[in-house]
Amino acid sequence: MSGLIDSTKNLWRKSMRLKESPYKEQKVPLECEASDPTRPGPDRFVTLAVVGCGQRGKAYSKYALRSPNRCKVIAIAELRPNTRKQFAALHKVDNTLVFDTWQDLLAASAETISTIGKRLADAVIIAVQDHLHAEVTAAFANQGYHILCEKPMATSVQDCIKMEMSIKRTGNIFGMGHVMRYSPYSKEITEIVRSCALGELVNLVQIEPVGYNHFAHSYVRGNWSSESTSSFSLMTKCCHDIDLICHWFNPATPLKVSSFGSLKHFQKSSKPKAAGSAVRCLDCPVEKDCPYSAKKVYLDPVSHGNIGWPVETIVDGLPDIENVTEALKNGPYGLCVYESANDVCDNQVVNIEFSNGATASLTMVAFTSAICERETRMHFTHGEIIGNMSTFTVNDFRKRTSKVHHPVNEGGGHGGGDMGLIRSFVDAVGERHQDILGTDINEILKSHLTVFAAEKSRRSGNVVDCVAFEKEARDACTEVEA
Structure with a gap:
């Protein structure tokens, strides 16, 4: 493996000695990889570039330190000098592959591709601010990289659809930071849902207790406090709640959605x-x-x-x-939380009707002592599941039994979901199979569009038809492209 990494570094150094050429977007065959394509799928070593070395970039890259036989971070881009230096030292990234901006990393990659036919890495982890996701994803996807993008996809409907188009055009493996579905807790519940052991899932109630200090930190003072610079709080905080709800009801899809909410407390x-x-x-x-x-x-x-x-x-x-x-x-x-320039909702409810007649509701609220410890009640025709992200109880009406499950958390954030996602992504890249991630760009986009539809309902006071909403969004995006 060390020889493989050294080879990548040497290729980059060699390319930098050649005459510089301007960057041009290009689709590169997937066989043209920094690592050896002849190695067997499951054991294939995966090289990663990390764009954005903050909290989420660190969370996903921990897997490379835990499983050095599976993957390694070999290139990074980060604006903050101290954060960049610490991250590079932690992962032993060669200085020639440490960049200040994602544009610098992209240009260096374009140079190596144009001169020696090799990318700098197999995949890119994108963990920059939300409003940059679409642009950065499209740029690296066009160079043939597999992508793991932090949630949400983007901050506008149009950008989400453009991301879908980019991924479909290039055929890359694409992972989304919907970490909740990858935790041992969620995966065990998913197995029960899919088994139909409790009959058909009819109704689901989920509460997202954000946490009073967490909300003040991230959504009043922090990077997700303003819709103009980020997005509305249902998207930035709960898009993976909606994703998980849609995942559990699949293959049924959202039919109608309504929502209510406001900025109730954090104002002057x-x-x-x-x-x-x-x-x-x-x-x-x-x-x-x-x-x-x-x-x-x-x-x-x-x-x-x-x-x-x-x-x-x-x-x-x-x-x-x-x-x-x-x-x-x-x-x-x-800043005082009552003097900050925040404008996103601190409480919101969402109601969804699915195509099979099932229903679900989500409550997001800032004013809790628990921090993101979701509470879930799932009602089936022959039983129920009651959970809190740590344990869940299965009540089987037919057997008259009640069993408490204690999923083993392997460590990492979101109940082990962070580690579960990055492991699945590395496996998917190594084996070249999107199915390993358990989702695809179509499903990811649909859950995001449901979140946008819910916000439209909150603002308009009307029930929104999800099918019509998607059609209107796609038509509008097509008109812009034309």
Whole structure:
């Protein structure tokens, strides 16, 4: 394997000694790979490039450290210098394959393809900000890379459809960051659903308790706080809830959807009067009594040695008292949650009717002590499943039995879903079979369109026909392309 990686590095160094040529989009045959295509499928070693080395990029790339016999990160692109340096050191990425921007990585890849007929890696993990997903995916897909893209696909209906077109045109393996369906918990439930042991699934109720501090961090102060720079919160937080619900009801598809929700609390009108004119938590006279105090969320944990999430996300490099204090004094994470420029819903409900007459509902709410520990009730014709992402109880009406299941979490985020997804993706790339991922671009797009339809319902106050919504979206995209 070390020889394989060295070979890739040498190919890149050799190409850089050749005369530079401008980047041109090109479709490269899938046989033209950085690793050896003659190796047997299941054992084939997979090389990865990571675009975006933040929290999600780190989460997916942990598999390369756990299973060095299966895959390795050999190239990265990351804007933040300290984060880039630490990530490169952790994965022992050669300096010639460390880039500041995804455009630099793309250009280097184009150079190696045009001069020596080799890509830099087999696949690309895309973990940049949501609004860049479509552009970055299309660019690397056009060069023939297999793609694992963090959720959501994109922030507009048109971009989601364009991504589908890019993937279908190139025929690449495509994975989506819908990690919930890959956890041992979800996979065991899926097996029961598919077995029909409890009869037909008739109704599903899911609650997504975001967590009061998690919501304040990500959706009030953070990167997903504004629709104009990211997207609406149902998409950025719950697109994989909708995906999992659709997955469990498959082959039935969403027929109609309705939704209600609002930004109820995190706005200036909810600010305590005693806070006065304070704009930042460090200057607030009632900070000690506020559950959303930035000092409590970020600074106090660091003083006790906790440098993990969420504080690790607000600075470039390792958090310490000095750089975290600086971030709270000058950055968005130190702002009062009632003075922030957020505009996304902090509570929302979605109701779905499926093509077979089954129904489902999803509740997303910020105001919980639990952080993303979904609660699920599934009602079948002959039984029910009640779960909480850690354990689930199966009640069989016919057998008059009740059994508690304790799926083994192998570690990693989302109940083991992060690790399950990246393992499945690496296997799919190694064996050249999309089916290993248990989904495809068509299913991924359909669940995203259901989320967009739900948001349209919330805004319009009307029930939305999902079939008509998809047709209108595709027609509009075709007109733009023409």
